Amino acid sequence: MRPLLRWTVALVLVIGAAGWAVTGTSAPPDDYAALTGDAEAGRVTFALAGCASCHVDPEADHSDRPVLSGGRRFASDFGVFVAPNISPSPQGIGDWTDTEIMHAIHDGVSPTGAHYYPAFPYGSYNRAEPQDLADLVAFLRTLPPSDAASAPHEVSFPFSIRRAVGAWKLLFLSDEPILTDPATDQIARGRYLVEGLGHCGECHTPRNALGGLDHDNWLAGAENPGGEGRIPNITPGALNWSEADIVAYLDSGFTPEFDVAGGEMADVVLNTAQLSDEDRAAIAAYLKAVPAID
Template sequence: MRGRLLLVAVILAGCTGIAAVWFVTAPQRLTAAEAAAVSDSGDAERGKLVFAAGDCASCHASPGQADRLRLGGGLALASPYGTFRAPNISSDRTDGIGNWTAGDLANALLRGVSPDGSHYYPVFPYPSFTHMRPEDAVDLMAYLRTLPAVAGRPPDHEINPLFRIRRFVAFWKMLYFKPGLVAPDPARDEKWNRGRYLAEGAGHCAECHSSRDMLGGIKASTRYAGGQDPVGTGFYPNITPARLGDWSEAQLASMLKTGITPNHGRVGSSMADVVTNLAMLPESDREAIAVFVKSLPSRPTPGP
């Protein structure tokens, strides 16, 4: 009898534990108040700028063709956890996001949650996009709806089975995901705050120009200081004054438009795509990013 009671107690404890884990790992969408600020009547022209600032085409354009506005996805993104595939974000109603509302896109960008209520993997840089305003998501959706539908669903992610349980992404979010808009710093001027908003939000600069720990979170001590990429095939440059100290704000802003560095070099790899997109922004936005980047604290470049 005592053994039976013990078994029942163990089963009940196990069920309670499972229920607790299920509860704490539930995806958190926008609150009702936040969702109320999201409508389906965005400004497509402004959304075009959000699209450029967010470097969306670099990941979501279909590989193997030249049109950066054919957003069929499929780009392979290698990581220590396996290979992720960028999704189709075209207006195709079957394979893309043609059936999404602006609210769906806002939840994806600002909370890392899909329309079906699943966590997105943070290879999608929502830890930075969460700092954007909801209006940015609304305008971006308006612009995406003007682009051509692209049929075809990219291959599935090829990742370690341990990481296929999306519910467990919630534990990663507990450690590294800090949702919410970047509040303006009243001690700084309008240009600096605009630059910070772009770099920390849509531009997601720290997502590449930082080193990561074994769980894939950014190491705070290396933020913007560069380091080896997660799979060890390249090296992201340090963009703090430790590396760019002799660049002027004007030279940095010019590089963001032309890709040419002050010493007459040229940026390459994924940064070349970033420059292609940033060149579409107003000059004032590139200047603002330069002002913010030049104000970063100097940090040493981490070793391999």
Template structure:
């Protein structure tokens, strides 16, 4: 009986170890590739890198020393230093390590990154865009300083368990253009669903922290803990025109003369730097999102 129990335990542990392993990652196979820095800058702004990784409390959005606290139901995460500093940032990373981190959520030492890093969206990015981003990041100022460890309680702090989370919520598929749509629509779809990672905030999540696919873009509780993120499908913003979407991405101003603030205000600082044609493409795609009913908002407490 004891032997059977031990064998069953060993088998269960083996299955767990297999399921939670980091994915097989391959080195980038185009050594002759010449990075395009101008495109890297576009990807940098589309991805909103400064929103999380710029040093808090200082005005330079290109000082990517990290340190921003990112609260969540699973604990508080702290954005890492992604400046080119060789000791505290990514200055010693190889291009392949960066591509694997962004698209696979795997660190250079082979461990899982927590999904506070939105690689569930970045997995759909084109490898050449990630390579261009890496080249652009290396042109930015080096910022020294280690970021504190995440404040995540047991069992959520066990990185190995993220392997199972990835099996549930990552499909590993690159973006595929829709041949029945225009090039502009496809560009918008690519930016919104990959680097723009709009669904990461504008979608409700289940108890495991995974996006509820049937309510993608339909809004929900603010992942940072306060307030409500709006439904950006035609159910929530059906009266917005394509021009309204594009103007909002440039200025943060809504058609009813409100202004984005908080997390969305930080996003606008990035999208405002995008080429006008990319904001227009995102607007075309967003305007085309079918109406989806979001989760019910909690009733406001009486004053």
């Protein structure tokens, strides 16, 4: 039994060491440091990414210069995640380098090398172009600082093990496009907006038991993590609006049935209303091009 025990212990140690190695974090790309961000371009990128929708204090009003003090709570099957302070202050991200912020947004890695939970939608943000990230960081630097402390997440064992998020990334994190063959340049632009910084699939696509997106049912609707209602199917199999209807909704929040966007979608419309007419049309064209799911 002793040789068997020794071999078993050795095998466990080897597996553990391999698991530790593959669930580590990567370093940021070298080319991030060479980029110069444009704050005005970043203002639009900021709106597309929906940063204010999550990181403005839930008791505060939205404005053109939001205070990103955090505090909003997001319930999930894995616990409650609390949006942190990402304002340009020492309590937020003011002491981070531009490269560290871009690495966090794109790869879900903190300046200390820890994994962020995928409640932070870097699973979509990782499709963003580096220049868009640099522009976003430049705009974030212009916003008012907040000295509010970030509240801890309320996540119990085993989900509290940050290193395990590395395994989640190995299983589910990809920057490959979902719609593989856009028929036009407009649809390709819509794909970039929807699948990337717009992160529409993070809410409108169902997830598996481990929280990974079910790409076979892309944008086909999902349970609301907060427990109220269902997030709708926005593929052509359920959404029968015309492209013009979608464009108008993303601009005004009014539906073809003379209803109005409510709940979290109202925040989304505040963001998409800041995009250009061309980008709203690109989003509409993309939504009409994805596979229809009943």
